[in-house]
Amino acid sequence: MTEQKNAENGHSEELSFWRKYVFSTDHKVVGKQYLFIALFMAILGGVMAYYMRWQLAWPETAVPGAGWIPEPTAFGGIIPPEFYNALTTMHGTIMVFFVGMPFLLGAFGNFLLPLMIGAKDMAFPRLNMMSVWTLFLASLVMIASFFVEGGAASAGWTGYAPLSADPIHTGVTWGLNLWILGLALEFTSFLMGGINFLTTTITMRAPGMTMYRLPLMVWMQITAAVIFMLSVGPLIAGAILLLLDRTVGTGFFIPELGGDPLLWQHLFWFFGHPEVYVVLLPGFGAIMEILPVFSRKPIFAYKTIIWSTIIAGALSFLVWAHHMFVSGMDPRLAMPFSITTILISVPFAVVIFAFMATLWGGSIRFTTPMLFALGTVMTFIVGGATGIFNGSAPVDIFIHDTHFVVAHFHFTLFPDVFLGGFAALYFWFPKMFGRMMNETLGKIHFWVTTIAFNAVFIPMFVLGLGGSMRRVYNPLQYDFLKPMQGINEFITYAAIVLLLGQFIFMFNFFWSMFKGKKAERNPWNATTLEWSVSYPIPHDNFATIPTVYHGPYEYSLPGNKSDWQPQHEENEPVSG
């Protein structure tokens, strides 16, 4: 092997506390670090959502719990328009880049990928450590941007120029520069992570682990990594030019100086649409692991799922202008981009049908991970179906920039990041922390989250069809929105329930980590390689690299003693 491997492997007992838990090169520790960053940032993003929702339901009243915010930002808990804009911007940025990606790619990708392919660690363990600390730095920069003169970025999470290109429009100076810097660091972090994911999967699979024997979680992680790497470059180029516009005084995106602000939108969405699949696919990957385990059936159409997602990934580079139908771009682009957008729903429909076919005729066990997995599929269907409305230019012209769009993308991203992420966390918690999470609390958490989520976002579709614009500060300023204010209040009540419900999870998470029932090696009777090692997993994972004999989803094989066939066991599986 290469020299890095020899240097990093082994001798895990001799490492100091700092090398073992803080600056660790162990992919499992790195994965957990990603997890904690993601959960912390999720709390931040959730609090911001609460402030926004309160403002929308009872505009310009003091928000309970916001009284601590000092004067120029908020006034005794009353949120001024500038801070409201910063909240919408930073809520989006944090939830997509600092929760979605670290949670699904960072935490589960890092923790699971080497275990699932039977490798001792990532291909470049030190690069892996650097990636998580770069993300940590990026998070600090993002948080710091709230405390600089002028406040945090407030040009929307998409940072449209010229709003973002010249401080005179928003009054935000350093906040937006730090926003660009924080995003650049975040991109760097995930580029490093992606290089590791891809190189590890390509070059370090265990003997017998062919590409078509990889668990789908691994397939989804590497597909997401490829999509991210190929889409983010032009946006990095654009972001550098935007920063030059703001700091040096060039005019790349400022029309008066000969720039083209629309190009920023093109660059952003050339990245932005593939980016939602970067977040989406690993969440789906978790679902693809969980559904067969709790249906005791092989996943339906394994190869079709792989190729559907690869096709969807390729198509995702050809749909971006569906975000720009009303932006003033060349109208001749509307038709081709509508067509590609509607086409891209086909591979995802295939995947969803494969999920349903997996459940069909299985002996389903409604454990907490399974409930969350099913919840993900159910809610995502609503998000995917409403995406077709947004993607067709004629409909989009009516609903563009309304709360319909907000409801749509929350219906795609929330199930994936949170329901899918929770499913994954409940499922792999025993492998990560050696204990089981509490099932009863988990089920309560599931029902509260799912019901409250739907109560928040189904009415929001109605609001959007009624013409309520997204990013509006005070809906009561508009007479035609006044009759719908009751809906806004209802949504806010539901959102508060949704956020409070997460305390159940937080209690369960920390309580189970220390006091939960000790987990067996393979508590769910699953087949993939990570269940073949027992907790605590040593630094180099496998004492001997396992040999793989089977595909990842060999459940309920006729003539077998038990109903699951681990990937690394030749025949005659042992039960237990």
Place this chain on the structure above:
Amino acid sequence: MTDTKHAHPNYIVIWAWLVFLLAISVVAVYLPFSQWITVTFIFVVAAVKAVIVAMYFMHLKFEESLVRYIAIIPVLLFIIMTLSLIPDTVYNR
């Protein structure tokens, strides 16, 4: 390791080709052809130079196909992106 012990090509000859191509593209600017022809010629020559560097200096010619895809797909994406932005950015200002 499994580093392919391929016989190295004669790099100096390749370098000479690159310098020659550079020279003709510089000279082409001063020749009395129409601007359209000159620009096309210059960029075709640049593309040829890039391919030569990638094939021999970066030994892409001797790599397995996966590595070639890793190199080619981003280039294709760049071309697709540029072409599909032309109607909007160039003709719609």
Place this chain on the structure above:
Amino acid sequence: MSGATTVSEYQATHTVPGRMGIWWFLASEIMVFGGFLAIYILYRMASGGAWAEMANHVSAPIGTFNTIILLTSSLTMVKAFEAIDNEKRKQATNFLLITVILGLAFLGVKAFEYSSEIALGFTPLSGTFWAFYYALTGLHGLHIVAGVIFNASLLVMAMKGTLWPNTQHRVEYAGLYWHFVDIVWIFLFPLLYLSY
């Protein structure tokens, strides 16, 4: 299920992790520079010839000279890799040294070019062409700086003899990066210096 089998014996590909990692890195770099070039090309086409006047003021002879320097440094870099492949340590060290010197020479010429342009009053604020000129060559220059630092660190290891026996293939990886930066320049040169 013998424990003695190593992973590498079963690798599906003969590509070692280091080289594979570098290629993925380069793929993402292609998209970054591709984005830059796309923006530049689109703006240039949209400007309808208005930039030709501005583009006339860059010095094609200096640019050509610098291109030759960079092409030659690519040659010495690949010669260093060849020498490593053939176990000729002294030769490899010498070629690395020349590569580093040529990289520094490129930066020196570029600095001279910048200063003479700024002396003539052409700054990043003198119009969109100049803004692009400084942004593109600046980013490329930063890549050259990174490459020079990396090559120089390999050179120091080679002179001390610590490059062998475990890390000599880093010369190949550094070379892949260096040639990539060269390719970027191969396109930047006609885009900025020749097409007026």
